[in-house]
Every structure is written in structure tokens, then in C-alpha cells.
Amino acid sequence: MTDHDKTAGRGTPVLQMHKITKTFGNVIANENVSFDLHKGEVIALLGENGAGKTTLMNILFGQYTADHGTVSVFGQRLPAGNPRAALDAGVGMVHQHFTLAGNLTVWENIALGTKGLWGLSMHAAAAKSKIRALSQKFHLDVDPNAKVASLTVGQKQRVEILKALYRDSQILILDEPTAVLTPQETDALFATLREAIALGLSIIFISHKLHEVMAISSRVLVLRHGRLVAERATQDTNRDELARLMVGGDVAQPDIPMRPAGPALLTLNNVSTDQLQDVSLTLHAGQITGLAGVSGNGQSALSDLICGLIAPKSGDLLINGQAPKSWSPRRALSARIGRIPEDRHKTGSIADFDLTENAILETYAQKFAKRGWMNWAGAASHAQHLIDTYDVRCPGPATRIRLLSGGNMQKLILGRVLEEDPQIIIANQPVRGLDIGAVNYVHGRLAAAREAGAAVLLISEDLDEIMKLSDQIHVICEGRLSPAFARGQLDAANLGKWMAGEGGTHAA
Amino acid sequence: MRLEPITNPSVLRQSMPPILAILGAFAVAALLALIAGGDPLAVFGLIIKGAMGSKFALLETLNRATPLIFTGLAVAVAFRAKLWNIGAEAQFYAGAAVTAALGTGVIAAPSAILLPTLAIGAALAGAVLLLIPAILKTRLKVDEVVTTLLFNFIFLLFISYLLEGPLKDPMGMGWPKSARLTPDARLPRIVDGLRLHWGFALALICAAALWVIDRKTTLGFEMRAVGQNVEAARFAGIPVNTVVLKTAILSGGLAAMGGFSEVAGLKGSLTLDLSPGFGYTGIVVAMLALLNPLGVVFAALFVAAIFVGADSMSRAIGVPTYLADIMLASALLMMVLAILFSKYRIRSG
Known part of the structure; x- marks a missing residue:
């Protein structure tokens, strides 16, 4: 065009x-x-x-x-x-994440960079009066002498806009x-x-x-x-x-056959946290539930909730219909929840630990230690088993994980999770940054886990990925969850609307 | 110019920092010795001779290294878990105070019972002293660098109060010192006739034990995981706060054992100048050892040798003993720099 x-x-x-x-x-x-x-x-x-x-x-x-x-x-x-x-x-740009210095005043933030650093205070009066004039002209009400740290988010944005206008953008x-x-x-x-x-x-x-x-x-x-x-x-x-x-x-059309829903393994009833509002969700055995949405709308919070990092503020979290007494990563693991975190570098692995140490990070206490003493021989052979079974390309289990490619790192994490035979799997952006071969491998493994009866929650920004793998789909927007849609029930227009937070307002 | 990380440094490159640091320290010291009017080679010769030139010198160095091994281990174990314990000095004094309080006849028991009691009591006091900042850190996110550092000053004043008050030696002719330990409360010499007490052996045992904990136990694994990536450790279900508290107990306990060893092994009583900054020098020792428990032993011996040797050198040719402090300071600075370059290389453009 x-x-x-x-x-x-x-x-x-x-x-x-x-x-x-x-x-x-x-x-x-x-x-x-x-x-x-x-x-x-x-x-x-x-x-x-x-x-x-x-x-x-x-x-x-x-x-x-x-x-x-x-x-x-x-x-x-x-x-x-x-x-x-x-x-x-x-050209003036107002970034999504503000670029302001909180301990400086509004006028200092605005004038910063327009004059030499030492000349700044000499131009204070001129700068302030120019800012006041601009404020009035554009209805951008902020006090030039206020400290930026004390401003609301909306006011900070006004400062950002003033910053651009001040430079005659x-x-x-x-x-x-x-x-x-x-x-x-x-x-x-x-x-x-x-x-x-x-x-x-x-x-x-x-x-x-x-x-x-x-x-x-x-x-x-x-x-x-x-x-x-x-x-x-x-x-x-x-x-x-x-x-x-x-x-x-x-x-994209799904390429795995539809399956009937098994029993509910994990249920959220009207759960709210700092970033989630009234979320209800059921993960069924033998199904992949896709969670679509624009990033930053509460996906991380939902993932952290199910992974045990945060507890519900209100509402119920049920596993096999039972509410756990307390909620932590250990509880989540003992409830047989397998977790593939969003950030495999920061959350999923310890860069300077070797493959063996990373492989047993979640299970060392139960499986590779007796009365506080580590069983390193057992741990190393477990790591070797993961390397062989999940096709992790590496020199050996004593390699530091930071030397692995993203795909191989993800395969090790995948193996760490799947080898524990989880009944529920949270896969948060499981193929982000991977090459096509690794993508297909991870998807194949998730589909196989579903065949074996696991309930999978697939969180992704890639709609094609969600559409290809999911049996049912939720859309998340601003911490709220859409109802569950069965595969094929959601067309592109509808999906786009739910992602924009307008689902249910028209013909949904 | 920019720094570029080296993804897989060779063993040689990883072992470079301590060697470079020591060489750098000697280079700086040589320059200063020249300025002070000494011949650098003669100065170094006298330092080495003073540190290990005779049986007496060698034993003096080992005695001086003993408290440094304890504080070095205390700092190393804490730093490995990213618990920034700057308060080994206070914990050292806590152990010394407990030893002086309980070892002066309060508990009447034979050595075989009294000495372990004193050691454990001392370790508990040090552990509690570090647990306070550690709990403030885990519960309220209070920066432990600040709290542990400030505890040093508070605790030294507290010791001063003890020595003027409850612990004051009634026979001390007004000097602020505690009563002497009873003979049963003294750590015996390892070999009769040689001025080296069992505190040194205890320090070596602690270093070996710490190495075993680090490599072979779940606690060691957890401490390393928390130290290297606390977010991943928490995600994996490692009880991060519990690990931090256990680390604090170990670290505070080790520093306090140093105080016990110094009072029960060497000095026999508590004074305000018991430690010429062993707690702070422990940081240097731990850094020179790259936080490795076995490395701490060698680093402590090196640091002690410099101090003992510089004392003797100074008496012989009049170059001030401050040279020892400068050598340590420059060794630490070089170390930090050398660690950087063992992990990064400089690329232009």
C-alpha cells in the first residue's frame, strides 16, 4: 500500500x-x-x-x-x-515509562538539558514563567515548584508533555x-x-x-x-x-484434536490481588487453557498467584476442590504444579550454577538430600537424564547454565518441570525468544503433557500460539478475565475487543 | 571504551585476582618505602623475616592469623549469601564478653566442660547480635550494611560500660579490664612450650567445616542459591528468609568464636583494645580469599604476616608500621579491580 x-x-x-x-x-x-x-x-x-x-x-x-x-x-x-x-x-516523545527525576522539581525536570547544568538556576524565573504560560495554554495544570516525586501519575505525564512543549516541539x-x-x-x-x-x-x-x-x-x-x-x-x-x-x-487453526474437559484440577473463584480483580478460572485435566492479552495486563500476577509467589487477597484458590492451608512456592510444588516462568534467566535459573544445580533447584530437599546432606552423584545423574531425555545440547551437567542458548536453557527447565509429572502446568511465555525448532519442541511437549492428563495454562502474547494449542481461551485486560471461550468460539474481531477491554460491550 | 563480559573465564584468569592484588600491594608499598627513606628490598626482606624468619616470628604470625580466620570466615559465609555483615567487630566482642563473663569463676567446671560451654555461649551471643539486623532485613527490609556497621559502635560502647561496671576487675587497679580467666577456662597450647593455642586449630576446623557445609549440605546449596539469585531461589521454593537467618547465625557465631579464642587462648582477659579491627580486617581477608572458606585461611595468614612483619621491620629500620595498613588497603583495591577484569575485558569503541 x-x-x-x-x-x-x-x-x-x-x-x-x-x-x-x-x-x-x-x-x-x-x-x-x-x-x-x-x-x-x-x-x-x-x-x-x-x-x-x-x-x-x-x-x-x-x-x-x-x-x-x-x-x-x-x-x-x-x-x-x-x-x-x-x-x-x-519532535517530542512522551514515553510510556516516564523519564523524570523524582527528587527534582517540575521546572527543573522540564528545563534540564535545555541549558548548561550550571546555568540552570540563573534561568529559573524565565523557565518558570514559560512553563506557567504553557500550562495555561494547554490546560496542563501543574505547579512548577512541586517535587516530581509528590505528583500523581497523571500529573507526571503532564510534566512529560510540558517537557516536549517547552522545547517547542x-x-x-x-x-x-x-x-x-x-x-x-x-x-x-x-x-x-x-x-x-x-x-x-x-x-x-x-x-x-x-x-x-x-x-x-x-x-x-x-x-x-x-x-x-x-x-x-x-x-x-x-x-x-x-x-x-x-x-x-x-x-491460526488448531492442529491438535479437541478433547473433552476432564475434572477441574485448579479453580480460582473470584480471586483478587493487587493486580487482579475478581478472577475466576478453572483448569481442567487434559486441556490447555490459553490466556491471551496485551502484556502488562495482569498475566504476571496471575502466573505468580498460581506459582505460589503471591496469595489471594480475597476469593478462593482450590486444588482438586480443596483450599490449601497456606500458599507458597513449596506448597505449589507439593500440589504438583509445574511452573515454567516468564523469565528463564532471572526466575527460572541461576546463571552461575551448573546444569546439575539448576536441575534440582525445586526438588533438592525431597529427592537429592538425606538429613541435610546433598546427594550430588544422584543429582548429576538426574541432570544427565534430563539432558538426554529433553535434548539439551550442552557439554555436560557440570556446564554453567549461562553458557546455554535460550532454547537449551528452556528445555532444561521444561525437563525439570515435566519430569516431576505435574498435574497442573503453568507455562508463561514458554517459547519467547526461541528459534522455530525449539518452539515446536516445547509445544510438542506441552501437548503431550495434555494428552497425559495434565491441566495446562498457557500464557502468551502470541495469539497464533494461543489459538494453535488451546482448548479454551480466556482474555485478560487490566487485571480482569474474560469468560472462557471454547476453541473456535472466538473470532479475530471479538478477541481484539476483549484484549482492548471492550469485550462484552457489543455482541460478545 | 566499554566492558564486555567474558562468558567462560579460564581457571588461570579466575585465579589471577589474588596474585595480582598481592603483587600490586607490594608495588605500592615499595614506592612508599622509598619515600619513607627505606630500601624497598630491605623493607620486604625484613617484613618476611619478621613474619616467618624464626620460630617465634612464625608462631606470632599464626597467633595473629587466628582471629582473622574467624572473622574472615564470618564475613565470607555472610557475603556468599549476600548478607552484608559489616559487624563482625561487634560479634567478635560479643563472644569475647561472654567468655570473660562466664570464664572468670562464674561457672565452676573442669576444662572439658567449661571450654565447650564458653565457645557455644560466645557463638550464641554473636549469632543473636547478627540475628537482629538479619530479622530487620527480612521483615522490614532494613539495610543490614547500615545496621551491622552501626552496631559496631554501639557494642563497643556497651563493652566499655561492662568494663567500667559489671565486668570490671576488682583487682585491676582501676583499669577498664575484666578479671583474668580461671586456668580451667584457658585454651591450652597445642604443643607445650610453643606459644600457639588451640584457638588456631579450632579456626582451621571451622574453615574445613564451612567448606563441607558449602559443598555437601542442603544449607550450603541454599545459601549459594540465595546469594547468586534470590529471585530464582524464592521461585524454586527455597525458604529465602530462613536461609538468611541461618546464615546470620553461622556468620555471627563464627566471628564471636574469634573473640572466645582470643580471650581464652591468648589474652586471658577482656580489654577495650582486644581487637585492632579484626572484624573489619576480616572483610579484607574474605575478599582476598574470594569468599572461599579454605582461601580464608591463606588470606588470613598473608594479612597476619604483613602486620607481624611490618611491626618487626619498623623496629629495625624505622619505616612506619602504617605501611602494613597501606599494603592491605591497596591489596583490597587491586583485588576489586582484578576481580572486575577476571570477568570482563575492555573493548574499545
């Missing part, structure tokens, strides 16, 4: 990204992405996690250098890989700006953005929330798997279409 034809004749674009391609190793983050941004326009960049939104913006902002393609601002090409150049050209990029805001703060933000457009600024709004995209943007660009798959004028589209475009019309 060439969007240049469509937008021709509207004056010089303020920003032009042309045929941007960026690869990391053999992963394509952006492929041939082109778009224009015009004066006074809000374009929304819509896409799932990993669709390439953030990479694209990092290229624009000079954090990454594109393999191919050019970025021009006001008709001038930006030198690649220079954040300063983008700033100087009038003509182009504002907002990365998931509403993720951290209350609905009222979101409304205030939108009022500010409308003010900014009226004053001739141009905005790129990155989001996966459909109703916000519909409310604020004039054009929507949809990214999927690094490619710009669609461009729509906002008035010509609707949420259903956008949801379908974001997820992709072709949802």
Missing part, C-alpha cells in the same frame, strides 16, 4: 517515514513501513504487542538505526541514530499515554491534545485501545508483524474493523 498517493496534495508533510525496515537478527521488527504526518493531524498507531510500533518510534527518535529507509522532518532528512537531531527538529509522540491514567485523567489529556492540534501541532498516538483511537485520531495506521497492514480515515472505519485488522483476519 502506498499511502503517499492518498495524502498527496495536502502540503508538505511535517513528518515522513519512508520505507523503514529494521531487523534484529532474523526477527523482522519493521518491514517497509511508510507514512506521512501532516500539520494539525492526529494519527493513531494501532497494533498488538510486538507489532513494531515501539521500534518504529524508536527509529524516528534516533534510538535505533533503521536498516533501510529515511525519516524526514519538515522536509529535512534526519541523520540516523541521533536522538538529539530528532529533538532539535521539533511541533510533533508529539505519545506511547500508550492512557495506560496509566484514570478515565478522568484520560479526558483531560484528550482536551489538551485537541488544544495542541488546534494550535497547529501534529500528534502520533500509539495505543491498542480502540475507543481512544476512535475518539482522538483522524487517521489510523494498523501495524501487524512489523508491516503496515492498513490505513483508514477514522471516520470511515469502526471498532469492529479495527479489531479485526489488528489481530489479523486469518486466525
